[in-house]
Amino acid sequence: MSSNGGTSTSVQVALRIKPLTQDDLINLPARFQRQVISVSPYNQNQIVVDTEKRQIFQFDHVFAPESTQQEVYERAIGNMITKFLEGYNVTILAYGQTSSGKTHTMGTADDSTLPPESKGIIPRTMNSLFSLVNSGQYKSHKFSIKVSFIEIHNEDLIDLLGEGNEEERPPVMIREDSRGNIYWTGLQELKVNNVDEVMDHLSRGSLNRQVGVTDMNSKSSRSHAIFSVTMVQQKFIPHNCISAGQPVTSPPSSRPGTPASSRFGSQPSSRTNSSLDKFDDGEWVTIASKFHFVDLAGSERLKRTAASGDRAREGISINSGLLALGNVISALGDPSKARHTTHVPYRDSKLTRLLQDSLGGNAQTLMIACVSPIEYNINETISTLKYANRARNIKNIASVNQEEAGWNDVTHLQNLVLKLRSEISTLKAAAAQNSQRSQDGGSISPEKVSQSPFVTGLKHSSSGFSEKNSSAAKIPGRCGRETPSRIPPTSPSNTFNHNNLNNMNNINPGQQRDRDYEALEDQLLQLKRSYSELSQKYAKTSAELALHQDNYDEMEFLKNTCPGIKLRVVSEQEIEQFEKTISSLESKLAITSAALSHTESKLKEQENLIEGDDSTNQQNKDLVSNLQKYIKELESKLQKREIDARIAASRDNHPEKFISETIQHLESRLKEKEDAYNELEEKLNNLQVGDPNNESPENDKITRLEAKLEFLSNEVNKLRSLGIKLGPDDRPES
Numbered sequence: 062m063s064s065n066g067g068t069s070t071s072v073q074v075a076l077r078i079k080p081l082t083q084d085d086l087i088n089l090p091a092r093f094q095r096q097v098i099s100v101s102p103y104n105q106n107q108i109v110v111d112t113e114k115r116q117i118f119q120f121d122h123v124f125a126p127e128s129t130q131q132e133v134y135e136r137a138i139g140n141m142i143t144k145f146l147e148g149y150n151v152t153i154l155a156y157g158q159t160s161s162g163k164t165h166t167m168g169t170a171d172d173s174t175l176p177p178e179s180k181g182i183i184p185r186t187m188n189s190l191f192s193l194v195n196s197g198q199y200k201s202h203k204f205s206i207k208v209s210f211i212e213i214h215n216e217d218l219i220d221l222l223g224e225g226n227e228e229e230r231p232p233v234m235i236r237e238d239s240r241g242n243i244y245w246t247g248l249q250e251l252k253v254n255n256v257d258e259v260m261d262h263l264s265r266g267s268l269n270r271q272v273g274v275t276d277m278n279s280k281s282s283r284s285h286a287i288f289s290v291t292m293v294q295q296k297f298i299p300h301n302c303i304s305a306g307q308p309v310t311s312p313p314s315s316r317p318g319t320p321a322s323s324r325f326g327s328q329p330s331s332r333t334n335s336s337l338d339k340f341d342d343g344e345w346v347t348i349a350s351k352f353h354f355v356d357l358a359g360s361e362r363l364k365r366t367a368a369s370g371d372r373a374r375e376g377i378s379i380n381s382g383l384l385a386l387g388n389v390i391s392a393l394g395d396p397s398k399a400r401h402t403t404h405v406p407y408r409d410s411k412l413t414r415l416l417q418d419s420l421g422g423n424a425q426t427l428m429i430a431c432v433s434p435i436e437y438n439i440n441e442t443i444s445t446l447k448y449a450n451r452a453r454n455i456k457n458i459a460s461v462n463q464e465e466a467g468w469n470d471v472t473h474l475q476n477l478v479l480k481l482r483s484e485i486s487t488l489k490a491a492a493a494q495n496s497q498r499s500q501d502g503g504s505i506s507p508e509k510v511s512q513s514p515f516v517t518g519l520k521h522s523s524s525g526f527s528e529k530n531s532s533a534a535k536i537p538g539r540c541g542r543e544t545p546s547r548i549p550p551t552s553p554s555n556t557f558n559h560n561n562l563n564n565m566n567n568i569n570p571g572q573q574r575d576r577d578y579e580a581l582e583d584q585l586l587q588l589k590r591s592y593s594e595l596s597q598k599y600a601k602t603s604a605e606l607a608l609h610q611d612n613y614d615e616m617e618f619l620k621n622t623c624p625g626i627k628l629r630v631v632s633e634q635e636i637e638q639f640e641k642t643i644s645s646l647e648s649k650l651a652i653t654s655a656a657l658s659h660t661e662s663k664l665k666e667q668e669n670l671i672e673g674d675d676s677t678n679q680q681n682k683d684l685v686s687n688l689q690k691y692i693k694e695l696e697s698k699l700q701k702r703e704i705d706a707r708i709a710a711s712r713d714n715h716p717e718k719f720i721s722e723t724i725q726h727l728e729s730r731l732k733e734k735e736d737a738y739n740e741l742e743e744k745l746n747n748l749q750v751g752d753p754n755n756e757s758p759e760n761d762k763i764t765r766l767e768a769k770l771e772f773l774s775n776e777v778n779k780l781r782s783l784g785i786k787l788g789p790d791d792r793p794e795s
């Protein structure tokens with residue numbers, strides 16, 4: 062079954078790398094969007110993790126980000142349906158951190174509206190299954206297919222297809238019969254006749270799944286969900302066919318024998334779950350098998366989801382289920398361990414207990430590990446890779462620090478290849494010579510064979526290899542695994558050993574020649590194998606060397622372009638610490654910028670208020686100043702009025718007095734003017750201004766003063782004449 066290492070195992074592991082989604086591009090910091098996982102260009106079943114510590118992991122299947130749903134189905138699932146029809150229990154598990162593509166790959170949440178190319182494993186499997194059971198190939202079989210859908214949430218079992226109120230339903234229980242078969246009770250098992258009916262149940266059940274909001278994914282699956290298909294098939298085998306070993310013909314019209322038990326999972330199982338009902342003309346064989354599609358809850362660590370309270374409890378329950386599953390699969394996936402391990406820890410969780418008879422034993426198990434390709438998720442991705450690797454327990458992992466000394470030395474490998482090539486050609490030549498001799502009836506002496514350069518060469522080279530390999534096999538790998546042994550245990554030198562030579566005395570030369578020839582052919586075959594393994598190894602090592610060279614060149618370039626730069630290897634812990642610091646700084650920054658924008662908006666509000674107040678103030682000020690002006694005007698008007706009134710009053714009450722005062726006032730002014738005039742005249746005389754017609758400014762001023770004086774004199778005279786009219790006492794003097 063395994064495509065790897067030649068060891069047959071019922072556990073296979075596929076790795077699927079999710080493409081970068083629009084959500085990733087929007088939600089994640091750009092500096093963490095670098096893709097760090099890729100399929101190895103040298104081996105399609107290996108992936109390269111391109112971080113500080115470059116790592117290579119190998120799986121049974123690897124699916125690149127661009128792999129389609131169809132491709133995943135064809136490569137990884139296709140032959141499992143055949144196994145299911147043969148009566149084996151089959152389990153497919155999707156494992157990975159939240160949002161890594163488990164549900165997408167499995168198709169657990171698919172419904173009939175989804176375009177065909179997006180459909181996951183469940184609808185595709187059901188499609189193939191119904192096509193097969195309805196095909197001519199199985200026309201002699203009678204099938205009964207049922208589905209159930211169960212959820213494990215916080216170690217509670219919930220029937221996702223259960224009708225009515227959950228509290229009123231019987232509890233779902235796990236039972237084990239005396240023969241170790243597991244069956245579930247209190248669960249709806251619904252008969253299905255076609256894919257549409259399956260899809261109806263699937264989408265109804267998936268809507269009932271527990272989802273919760275974590276920091277990483279708004280609709281993260283917080284529970285394990287198992288969609289199960291149980292199939293009971295009956296086929297009639299007529300006696301004549303059984304004895305003659307003929308293919309099965311159509312069954313008779315009589316009622317087929319009832320299956321040994323219609324209870325889910327209760328069929329005894331040696332190779333498959335089958336029972337026999339004997340009739341005179343033949344036998345009805347009943348085969349029951351189960352196909353579980355397990356969509357596991359996100360495997361992310363608790364701290365990554367920032368979960369607390371109920372979410373943290375969910376997380377703990379999820380992690381313990383996954384840990385138990387890992388332990389079970391690891392125990393089953395390692396044939397050497399399985400031989401010695403009597404205890405497989407199925408009872409450590411509900412998940413493993415439910416799947417007990419569908420993991421290990423005759424069951425076929427495929428784990429699909431889903432990972433994100435980007436740097437942001439690297440820690441979760443590495444932990445998924447290690448989990449999956451442990452589950453598969455693949456021995457052929459080509460990882461640099463698992464290899465013996467010299468494997469990374471290109472010159473050493475080149476020399477080895479040259480040496481092996483020459484040994485092969487010597488071997489070929491010897492084989493040709495040997496066959497020529499046998500045709501000629503001659504024989505090859507044992508001494509000659511043992512002394513021949515290719516045999517000694519082989520002894521040397523094979524001991525070099527096998528010793529290296531046997532010592533390498535003891536070196537624990539990165540995950541505590543054993544390093545693969547690259548040469549089959551029987552080395553060419555052992556095949557052609559001295560015991561053979563010693564025994565040659567008892568056999569005739571013809572037989573001996575044949576044996577020698579066979580031994581040589583064996584050696585040639587072994588050498589060819591070694592050579593092809595070595596070539597692959599050489600290609601891989603060269604590629605890795607080139608990559609190391611690239612890294613080295615990059616560092617050199619950095620050193621040259623930035624002479625002061627100190628390049629230092631940063632540990633994973635430090636990166637995690639940096640990430641933590643960055644994310645705490647980012648959250649502080651977010652809080653601060655939120656506070657800042659709040660303050661800014663408050664400030665703006667205040668500014669607007671103040672601006673409004675200012676304009677009101679200005680208006681008030683303008684109003685006040687206008688009022689003040691107005692008041693002043695009024696005051697001056699009032700003053701004037703008062704003066705006028707006083708004048709008018711004094712004129713009306715004492716006209717004589719008023720006039721005499723006015724005359725006095727005018728006379729005093731006249732006197733002032735006359736004095737000024739005299740003074741000016743005197744100054745003029747002093748300046749000896751000869752010509753009176755001279756148009757100097759002084760003359761001008763004098764002329765104007767004379768005019769004013771004349772005017773004032775006239776005024777005084779007018780007033781005097783007025784005073785004469787008013788009364789003799791007040792008459793101004795002439």
Ligand SMILES: Nc1ncnc2c1ncn2[C@@H]1O[C@H](COP(=O)(O)OP(=O)(O)OP(=O)(O)O)[C@@H](O)[C@H]1O
Nearest residue numbers: 079080159160161162163164165278280281282359
């Ligand atoms: N191979 C893929 N190709 C395209 N889109 C994918 C692929 N894998 C996953 N996605 C998308 O990524 C998103 C998350 O995938 P999905 O829900 O399957 O993750 P999950 O591992 O089941 O997450 P959770 O554990 O939280 O339930 C979905 O929108 C899905 O459509």
